[in-house]
Amino acid sequence: MTAPSEPPQASSTDGKPGIIEQAKDWIDYRMPIFTFMEHELNEYPTPKNLNYWWNFGSLAGIVLVILIVTGIVLAMNYTPHVDHAFDSVERIMRDVNYGWLIRYVHMNGASMFFLVVYIHIFRGLYFGSFKPPRELLWWLGIVILLLMMMTAFMGYVLPWGQMSFWGATVITNLFSAIPWIGDAIVTWLWGGFAVDNPTLQRFYSLHYLLPFVIVGVIFLHLWALHVHGSNNPLGIDRESAKDSIPFHPYYTIKDLFGLGVFLIFFMGIVFFAPNALGEPENYLPANPLQTPAEIVPEWYLLPYYAILRSVPDIAIPFTGIVLMKAKLAGVIAMFGSILILFALPWLDFSPVRSARFRPITKQLFWVFVVVCIVLGKVGANPPNLAVFSGIEGFKYIHLGQIATTYYFAYFLVLMPLLAKFEPTRPLPQSISEPVLRDRDESGE
């Protein structure tokens, strides 16, 4: 892409601007879209030291496009009615040309979307990308995460299998924990007295809508990003032009390479293990009269499910007076586990962004990552099952309670303490400095 505002370039042999250049100029004069694109996608100055953890934002964007495209095609063959939904999905799998491929890409695409966004969020945690001046950017990211969860949850209901139905039942019932108005809210969500056809139809409508809302919020997310630019692995601000390189070609090519690697992984799952991440129970049609032996959400929601189930009745010790029932407390903890991310810029107020210069933060961060994975494991298992087959007394519910405690303590206790007391390592003068110093040392 060339800048339309520059003097016409010799794109045709006689030195006059070519027809395409002229057309671009004509448009740009009236609506400077090409100038905008040039500015934000081509010359956009980017820190020169970004590593591969910075690939996941653009990957997330591409997966979203893949989800939207496959979703629109699926919608052409899907029937949102309790009597036909399951069969219409089976028809897509068996009779529609390449229907199986489109559905498997959409289904596993949702998993990939969460995988990529979770890595993207952990990146932000580790390198302190949520700190000033990127708080709004971080908030918009969390809004995207919440929208993603709603979209994925409602999408999972559409095939109207056993897990669709019972997952929807359990999750919508969470709202009945709200005091006084809870039951009215649940009836309103259902449009009836149980999860039923009105529920399916509204979920379909919203499942179609929300991804486009996500697109809108991503636009804001990127707008906020482009005001101060990307953070970087050192977590320090750019000092001079020497610290930046233009986005194109340097990061377009790097993003493209990452995309290639990612697509090999993604398509590997689609072609060789398309149901590995799913629940076989969902290939049985929904039956409102019979609950499956175990209700488990998709893997990307398991940690929250574990937190929900870990919280007991909140009581005053030794009195037996229950202040809050386990159900309400669990629901609050579950939503709180995500909402707490909004407060991060204030919980971790250390001016040093990158964990590279924070030895203790770095280790506790990795403990946190492990705890999130453990929570996933807990969410996938019945609470009363023993974790290790030898030790009967230690059940998944206990593991879940330990992990949940760390999850919240990490944010509410460890972060503020570390921000105040942790001795940090000296920061480099500039992004270029460590590079130049290394070169001096190696005698170049």
Next chain:
Amino acid sequence: MSQTTEGPTPQDPAGDDSQTRRDFLTLATVTVGVAGAGLAVWPLVDSMNPAADTLALSSIELDIKPIQPGQRVTVKWRGKPVFIDRRTPERIKKARADDGAKMPDPQADKDRVKKAEWLVLIGICPHLGCVPLGQKSGQPRGEFGGWYCPCHGSHYDFSGRIRKGPSPKNLQVPEYKFLNETTLLIG
């Protein structure tokens, strides 16, 4: 609104007074606008509540003659399972003996039935909405002999009251009446 105080001008002969008038007009416009928007949104919100036909489907008649003492039957009502339990005398006795026991949602057995022999319950666990087990013989019925919800381990007694586990409430009793000796109307 943000206009600073100026003296009277030809267009604005009342001076400061006009400011209050303008403020009033702005306020009135905003108020009417917000109220109007609220009123316009309500039909959209309410359209998501159960529709008339959904409400109309909400009662069923049931012939209970074939149900034997000790037998439990499940029927579908408003998209949910309803448990009908024709209790044996000793189950009734056990249920009533427990009236004084410590439980999360205390209720006397006689307040949960119209005829002691017939226990009618909504077969949905008030915890998070699973269908408790125990309708079929051979299914686990929990520590109190009534029903057991496998999802998170709620135990219900012979009166369908929660006795152990995370559910905060007893199995709910739907609205019903006996039209005659052998016909039950649910809803």
